[in-house]
Amino acid sequence: MVNDLGKKLARLAFEERGADFLLVMREEHGNVAPAMVSKGEDVGVVRLEVPYQLVTILENIYPWISKGKIAVITRRCDEKALAELAKRKYVDDKRIIKIGLACTEEQIERCRCEDPVPSHVDVGEPHAGVKGDELSARLAKMSQKDRLAFWVDQYKKCNKCFGCTLTCPVCFCDDDCVLEERTFVAEPSIPPGLSFHMVRSYHMIDKCIECGECERACPAEIPLLTMRKLLAKDMKEVFKFAPGDEKTVSPLNTTLEGELMEDECNER
């Protein structure tokens, strides 16, 4: 069985854009899961309302797909994530075909997204972004002491499930994640303490594309996206840099004069 959306996507990807594979969210036996469809195969019942970053899946399976072009459904944040991954040579941009998906108003609202429209809209109606985040405005008004109390309270709910790192499209240190090491985060401790969250915040500071996947994955409902947004603002303030553009280099990987250095992520 193929739904209209599936037909449309298959036509777009395989016939118009010459892809060999198509990565979609597909419904099977009442469950929705990511699926890789090869050319000529039945696409099945495609679902788009599931707000999942397919780029995270793409990043994980990419090393096993040595040839052929992969079409993937990209929201604006997926596009940015792909740019960050391509910049660090985790994926080859030429092998990826983007099928632009515009988010619904509801999804934009949930991500407090300022920039939700992909560069090329193929599916969905584009909606304008929303400005500002209610929680960050509230935090800005708080005193330092209250802010610490707020975050400690939130982070105490953490049960160290690593959901935020696993679903993050730009968290790519795989087996070498410092958060899984006992040097920085004591192994048996739950909640893991403030350093866990601060180290993660720091690692994300020049990569986070504000997709909100960490916040959605978090079973403890810690407002992680708000923290990312606050730090993104600081990053802009200090270095005038925002992640998500393939042409720019993270300021952490250049010298003070702007010459290239080795990627900080490769340094251990």
Added chain:
Amino acid sequence: MAEFNPTILAFCCNWCSYAGADLAGVGRLQMPPNIHVIRVMCSASVKPEYVLKAISGGVDGVLVLGCHIGDCHYMTGNHRTAKRMPLVQKVLKEVGIDERRLRLDWVSASEGEKFQKVVTEFVGEIKNLGPNPMRGVKW
């Protein structure tokens, strides 16, 4: 109440700041005894993780000292530190810890007096800030 005696970590790079600290010691310059010097090969080997772990563990202040820009033994090591530390300060600020608890400064091997000045100033500043609020937090 007893006077607050902060615990302060000072990461000193082997080639400049550690030698500068040595010079300050040889010259018998007076400075507060609150700092614990950790010798690292380069200020760039002070990973932000170390600083964040120290502060979340209850250390009152962290001092990162390296060679002056352009004098790094490893050419661009201190450039990396210069870029990292402002961001680490932002991470601390957003969580609600005073960003002045982390300070980055450059001390060369011949600047024993500057080392004394930086340490005295920093200890004074931390004394004004009071104990690290993370000390009282039970996880």
